[in-house]
Amino acid sequence: MEHSKKYATVKKYYDSKLWSIKRVRDAVVKEWITPEEFEEITGQPYEEEA
Numbered sequence: 001m002e003h004s005k006k007y008a009t010v011k012k013y014y015d016s017k018l019w020s021i022k023r024v025r026d027a028v029v030k031e032w033i034t035p036e037e038f039e040e041i042t043g044q045p046y047e048e049e050a
Helices: 007-015 021-029 035-042
Strands: none
Touching (some): 007 021
């Protein structure tokens, strides 16, 4: 599977604990990553904020 251009950056920041789950969710909203990539990075299902 090919990842989005910013996938590696978002994953690195999350894995390094520089970004919270909210920041990763914001990356989906900005279309940096897909909802599926959110789930791959965080291990949690993607749900839009209310």
